[in-house]
Amino acid sequence: MTAALHDATHPSAEPMELLRAMLEEQFAVHTARLTQLTVYARLPRHGGYDPRTLDGLAESSRQRIAQTAHALKRMSEGTYGTCADCHKPIPLGRLRAMPHATNCAFCERRRPETLVNEG
Numbered sequence: 001m002t003a004a005l006h007d008a009t010h011p012s013a014e015p016m017e018l019l020r021a022m023l024e025e026q027f028a029v030h031t032a033r034l035t036q037l038t039v040y041a042r043l044p045r046h047g048g049y050d051p052r053t054l055d056g057l058a059e060s061s062r063q064r065i066a067q068t069a070h071a072l073k074r075m076s077e078g079t080y081g082t083c084a085d086c087h088k089p090i091p092l093g094r095l096r097a098m099p100h101a102t103n104c105a106f107c108e109r110r111r112p113e114t115l116v117n118e119g
């Protein structure tokens with residue numbers, strides 16, 4: 001009896017709601033991080049950070065915020081979970097690992113920036 005309660009996975013839970021919660025959490029986390037980094041940048045000696053490191057961290061947080069906001073927008077438009085290139089559904093496993101993914105793994109590999117000396 002208690003073993004079932006201990007299991008945190010609920011197969012009946014709506015995957016979309018789970019992914020939305022993950023995206024909202026990431027959005028909140030990265031917004032908070034960016035705010036923190038902005039505060040550090042204004043501090044004398046940048047709170048002990050190297051200014052370039054701060055810039056890099058802020059930039060990656062900004063990118064993640066944009067990707068996450070984009071994913072939430074697609075969710076509200078009903079296009080979330082569909083590959084932007086081939087328009088096939090992105091596998092749920094991939095979305096769980098990368099809720100902001102806009103491409104299926106196949107198209108992601110075909111993208112020029114990840115294509116390394118093929119052919």
Ligand SMILES: [Zn+2]
Nearest residue numbers: 083086104107
């Ligand atoms: Zn695709």
